[in-house]
Amino acid sequence: MIQLTLYTTLGCHLCQQLEGLLAQLSREPVALERVEISEDDLLLARYGVRIPVLVDAVGNELDRGFEAERLATWLEARGWLDDKAWQALRCGLNGEDEAPEACGSIMRGGRRYLS
Structure with missing residues (x-):
């Protein structure tokens, strides 16, 4: 604790x-x-x-x-x-401004896919 x-x-x-x-x-x-x-x-x-x-x-x-x-x-x-909690919070705070990879998605051919 x-x-x-x-x-x-x-x-x-x-x-x-x-x-x-x-x-x-x-x-x-x-x-x-x-x-x-x-x-x-x-x-x-x-x-x-x-x-x-x-x-x-x-x-x-x-x-x-x-x-x-x-x-x-x-x-x-x-x-x-807690790194996962921080990553999730950052994605929620920054939305589209955050790098797609950091928010659990990847970009291919200009399209975003959830990983």
């Missing part, structure tokens, strides 16, 4: 978005310790404009983890990324 800390605040829709992406892209289940920053002036000063901030066990931080590509890169660097 992956142990992470999430610096957040009540009603943070970006934090909810990050949690959803994290659940979708993680190779293993994730245990999140949520830290409410509004109850601590030091935390509010440090994270107030940066939330959501995700922190791993050794203290490495990820700002803007609600951006799928940033989160995927961060997870991949730690060996936690």
